[in-house]
Every structure is written in structure tokens, then in C-alpha cells.
Amino acid sequence: MIARVKAATVLGIEGFLVDVEVDLSRGLPGFDIVGLPDVVVRESRQRVRAALKNSGFSFPLQRLTVNLAPGDLRKMGSAFDLAIALGILVACGVLEPEHIDGILALGELSLDGTLRGVPGVLPMIRAAERDGVSRILVPVENEEAAGLITGVKIGIVSHLRDAVAVLEGRKEFVHPKPVHFDLEQKADTDLSEVRGQHAAKRALEIAAAGRHNLLLLGPPGCGKTLLARCLPGILPPLSQDEALEVAEIYSVATGQAQLRLSLNRPFRSPHHSSTIAGMIGGGAQPLPGEVTLAHQGVLFLDEATEFPRSVLDVLRQPLEDGVISLVRHGYSIAYPSSCQLVLAANPCPCGFLGSKVKECVCSGRELSSYRRRLSGPLLDRVELQVWMGALEASDYATFGEPSHVVRKRVRGAWRQNSAAVSKTEQTISKNAIAVLEAAIERFQLSARAVSRIRRVAWTIARLDGRDSTQAAHMAEALTYRLAL
Amino acid sequence: MNSRQKGDRYELIATRYLCRRGYKILTRQYRCPYGEIDLVAMDGKVIVFVEVKGRQSTRYGLAQEAVDRRKQRRIWRSAQHFLWSQGKSQYLCRFDVIAIQEPILGQHEIQHIVGAFDGWD
16 A cells, blocks of 8 residues: 655755655565655654654554655655655555645654644745645644745644644644735844945945945944945845745745745845855755845955955855856755845955054055955956045034935836836947946956946946936946956 | 573563463574574464563663664564565564563563564664
């Protein structure tokens, strides 16, 4: 007697459905799981056995073989417990095969039969939605994830006995409470708190308007970190689809049943001791890295020069493509990574190069080795590079614009941009081209630099409310390339 | 009494106990290249492989604790040998442990652990 139930696993941030087949045959009692299970899946034998016994079901005195198909996909996590337990109940005749027909069962069993939540339920349910599964059983702890999806019939269960009762029709399907994304009203750093630094604020606004990468250079204590933390506050909120995508990433990465239900753009600031795997994702059980956690948001590298060069340079490809492909266990995993990079650094090891107040004490050699920590190819991808000086006494008296005013302008530029996408080419004035050509000749700009400068100029034009790039816009864009 | 005699004695106690409970004894001390099974009995339609362990004191742990993984595996293999060689592979089976505590000769306490282990690690 073979029973079939569906379960799911996560690869990268994508859910995959797995067929759980349970076969009972005569012979010496035994319990095997085949189909590339990892240790956690293999341990489900002990959990399932105890849970069945403690829920008042008898465990079969037969040879039990559980197959997880497709056989070549590596199965990870504890979400298979419920499906295996239900499969066994069908195989030994407690449940009828039609009870579990087309059912996707998710959840980890505790020894007494209580269901625990599992990470990654959101992508699993979405995979089920894609593949046309009719009914899904989800543990109570994962109710939030289930509440986001409306296309499938989902039942919330808290115990193995509960699940059996629901399947037999003795108990009603308990539908999850609907959940939606919301803007968090957290006390973000407001732009008005940043004194002075008008040029840097302008650059921040342009960065926000065009999703450009930004480098803030300046002496210690001039407000680099504070300014960078203001960026999420002036970015428009996530769209529903983006929020769902971000929630999926967090659902896999955090290992928690709790969902990220915020419309705020993610802001990640990893410490400079982060490893390559921590940055772009990886590990034996692959998890998304910081770049992916910052997807649709901001990746802020404070003290960027303190990061190992190797860690910074792995960012080059994801920054360009918006996606990271890793190969693990013979599978290629794609993590989305379209984030905006913000780097903050001191101009030299002592921090006071170019300062009016304090003299820089670094030697020429120290300076050149410090400069090398940010590689040319990385800087080439940072369109906006601004210098932040130390504050003057008069700066303390002035307050800047609050974030919500700037956000309104940024949002205007975003809207104009999505409207302009239909136009094949952004219009650029003859004068602007002349300015750019002069710069190309003078500074030997790389092709990428030229295209990036044009994009920045176009963003500035949009902020200006224009639909074509003027010479002034181009000139401003050029000033943001310190590396010139 | 040497250990051999002690073992036989415990086995006898276990046999009597099982008979009283309506089990049919198939074999005692089944030996094969994989190892030995103390008792093979029928409980209704289920073949039961029984490991008998006795102890006079709990100084070296409880009797049932002496049936470790290695011992389980040996019993499991021998059981497989039994089923195949007797043409009984279609039967349901079970592995039991009968633990006998006998602190004073003639006064024993029997503990029957039904389904003590399965054929998996």
C-alpha cells in the first residue's frame, strides 16, 4: 500500500514541491527515508514515531519506506514531518487515500504531536499556488505567511490529531486571518536632524531618486553614518509585489516563522568583519547574504575601507546584475540582489586628509595603500561620490528639510521615470552632450562611467521636473565623480 | 552458579512467563552466523524476537540497559536470518526485551518491554 502526500522544501529563496511516498511492506520492522534527505529530514523518523504514538495512533509493525521525490533534489528542513506522518497513517489504513489527495502538508512535529512552525513557508505556499495544489495544511505559527496568500485553500492546524480531524472532515478548515503589509512607523533618522552638509544631502536625494550607489567621504564625526541612515526614510515605500518578495527572502533567511510584513525598504549595515559568504550568501545549507537581505533596499557599508578587499569585490557582480548565482550541491541558486550600495569612509587612515582644522599625519605610502582598499572596478560602479567636510559653527543653527518633504520630490522623480520607460530613449540636449564629450576627452572615462554619468544626469533632470537632460544636469552629474 | 547457568535460568523464567501469557514458543536460543536470539515466540500472528536479560543487582545498571545498539543490530540480523531460513518472511514481527531483576534467588521481578526497538538506528 503506497500513500502519497505533498510536502515542500526551499532552494535558494524558491519553494519546491516534494512528493512524499510511504510504502508499508511485510518483513522486519524498520523505517527508512530515501530521496536525498539531509540530517534534519532523516531525524524526522524519531519525531514522527513519537508523535504518532503520543497522539494515540499505533506505529506500524512493518517495514516502512519513505521516498521523497524528485530523488535528485536535496531535501532540507523539518517541514516534512507532517506529510510523512500523514502518509504513514494512510499506508496503515487510519486515513483513506482520498483524504490526502492533492494535499500539501507542512510542519515540524514535536514529540507529543504538536505542530511547530517552519521557516520558508511563504515561498512553499507560493510554489503550491503555482503548481495548482488545492489544499494546504499549515501550522499555527505560520499563520501569517498563510494569511498573505489568497489563491489557495489553506487550513491552520495546531496538532497532528487536528490535522487528521480536518482531513477526515470531522473538523472545519480553519482559514488563516488575512494579513497585509503595512508601513512601519518606526523612529527613522530624519533628514532634518542632519546639520549642514548640503552638498551631501543633495547627493543623497539624487541617489534616492535614481537608485544610484553613493560614496560618502569625510573626516570622523561629520555625519556620514547619520546621513546614510536617512536614506530609507526618503525612499518611496515598497510596492505589494516587492514587499512579498522581501518577505520571502526574510522568511528563508531568518529561520523564524515570523514574517516581515513591513512596506519599509530594508536597510542593512553589516559589520566590516563580515565574510564573503555573509555578504553574498552561501554556506553548506545556503542562506541569503546581506546583499540579498538588502534587496529592494539599501546596503550600507560603514567604514568601507575596513572591509577586506575580497569582500568588497564580490559585490561587483551582484551590483551590476541584481542577482547572485551560487552553485551548491550541484544546484544553481539565484538570490535577488538589487540593492542600492552606500559606502562611508574616512579619506585617509588618520581621517583628517583635507580637513581645515586638523592636519593629516598620514605618510604618502599609507595614503596610497589606503586608497587601494576600494578597488577601481568597485568605485567605477559608485555613481555618486561626495566629500563631506567638518561642520562649521554656523551649520548648527540651520535645520534641513525634513525627510517627508524630500521623499515627495523623490517619489515624483520615480513616477516620472516609470512613465518615461515607455519612451525608448531619454532625450538629452545638444549642450549636455557637448559637456559630456568634453569630459570624456579630458578624463578618459570608461564606457561604464559614461553610461552611469548619463543616468545620474537624467535623474537630476527628473528631480528638476524636466523631461530632457540639460547641460547643467550633466555638469552636476560629472561633479559627483570624485575619482576623476 | 556460573553465568551460563544464570542465563539459562533467566531464559526459563522468561519462557514460563510468555507461555502464561499465551505466547507460543517457536525456538529457544536460535543461533546463526550473525548472532543469537534468546527466544522466538508467536504472539497471535506476530512473530516476537525476545532478548532476555537478567540482573542480580542494579550495580551495573538495569538489565534492559544492557541491550545496546550493537546488540540490537545483531538481533535484527539474526531475526532476518530466521525469517528467511524458515520461510516466514511474510509475518509481522516485533522485538521485545524481557528484563528480570532477581536480587534474592527465587524472588524475581519481570519487566516485559513490548516493541523495545525497531530495525533502524
